[in-house]
Amino acid sequence: MKKTIYYMFMMLVFTQMQAQKDFQGMAVYESKTQPPKLDGMRGPRDITPEMQKSMEERMKKMLEKTFILNFDKSASIYKEEERLENPGQQGGGMRVMMNSFMGGGGTFYKDVKNKSYTVDKEFMGKEFLVVDSLPKLNWKMESETKQIGGYTCYKATAVKEASKTDFRNFRPKNNDDKKPEEKKEDVKKTSGVTKTNFEDNFEMPKEVTITAWYTPEIPVNQGPENYWGLPGLILEVNDGRTTILCSKIVLNAKEKVEIKPSKRGKVISQKDYDETVIKKMEEFRETNRGRTLSAPPMMGR
Template sequence: MKNLALLIFSLFSLISFAQKDFQGMAVYESKTSTSDFKSRMEGNKEITPEMQKMIEERMKKMFEKTFILNFDKSASIYKEEEKLDAPNQGGGMRFMSSMMGGGGTYYKNVKEKTYTVDKEFMGKEFLVKDSLPQLNWKMEAETRVIGGYNCFKATAVVPASKSDFRNFRMKNRGEKKEGEKKEETAKEEKEGEKKTNFLEELDMPKEITITAWYTPEIPVNQGPESYWGLPGLILEVNDGKTVILCSKIVLNSKEKVEIKAPKNGKVVTQKEYDETVMKKMEEMSEMNNGRGGFQMRMSR
């Protein structure tokens, strides 16, 4: 009976959403877990409580963001909520912030099955244009209510994006052999400082499992970021590390937003952009080699 009532409600919703000028707005709160980074800091005697507090505050700004999704029946734009830059937040922090899913406008056209997103990397502007990822959603039987909307669960396994730092996991140092640990310690003592290659501390999974909750009560094929392909607006996405949750929905507001693709930047495919990012990061790591950049130093 519950599913029948929901089906009837969805049919009425389809009628109301059929109008030509239909448009909606959804606010999403994105939060990425930093527990592995925090545990690594807590185990490092070189980081004082004051330093840890400062790092955690900066990490919170990078890993907790608010996004706005404006959508109609065929397209959408997803963009981070505009905020004034915090004092002392230099280009390095803005760079890391953009690698955590912020910055730029993400345009999806579900009718044409394409997307366009403008990105800034190392002072250069890129315009990534590609086909929307084909997500093989598995429809689950579980239901829940989010913001007053009845939602259904769906899961999918997707390749991890190499240019999105949120997909990286900290490596388990316990996996190192005892001989390697002693050699590393001896080298640190000889040089008089502790050095940690940032890239060598990270591990990239090949695939990640996505859990999404969508509502047929808003029958649009849209969602946050690159997520789409379900018979209703996606209100929550969880990849095991990052949770994107809808906190507000406004339908058919009098104030309309122009939903169009960004145009500035060098046009590249997603694969070309990912390769550019990884190549530059590797170059920076090799070039600095303990002298800054992606190297994290802590004097004894």
């Protein structure tokens, strides 16, 4: 009798361990970034309010993306959902600049067990494989809760350093805070035929506040992009301008997905990659200095 009980206990333990090993889930996230208002920005005088509104709408659509997160107990891969582009939509300088700052596509692999990540990035025609340690956020657990897709989620907040190579972190410059002499200097610079770089209208904050909503009902230390470190899957995250919201969850599907890092590209640390991007973008800025802010066709998707 004791042997039977022991055998049943061992079988139960083995079954639970196997279930944890085979556990896998998939979450779909909708990412939306609030585009900056172009009102009051320095640019060509022939750009009408209607043109500005059209440009803002196109930028908004450009910043709407869908991502798929496949995860298990220890690792995950996060990748943008592939979609067909409209052949009639043309790219341009603005699109190139934004895609460069956004880091291109790629697969973001997170290994929460070893606290590391690997992401393949394409920047200005070159492929990089960024390998580094996962950023550790000092999450502050809040008491607020809300429902997302039928799951009870808890709020957590953190403050992190803003990435200088992520276009979404850029904020419009507040010219209202400038001194009178600084405003006069701006008038001199923009008198006559107005020529300016689009990025001259923006500035990078030193840090951003992150608000996340996670559910302990899915007890994995995972989330979209490089977010992790909470006792449950992160279903929503917001940094002030970008909101990433989970729209669908599938647990333990019959077909399993291979969760492994990419091996494509030149291996580089995050710091070295950021320095490379900043250097190239400064070169791009100098090359295009003096060119006017383009009309809407430049902002095709």
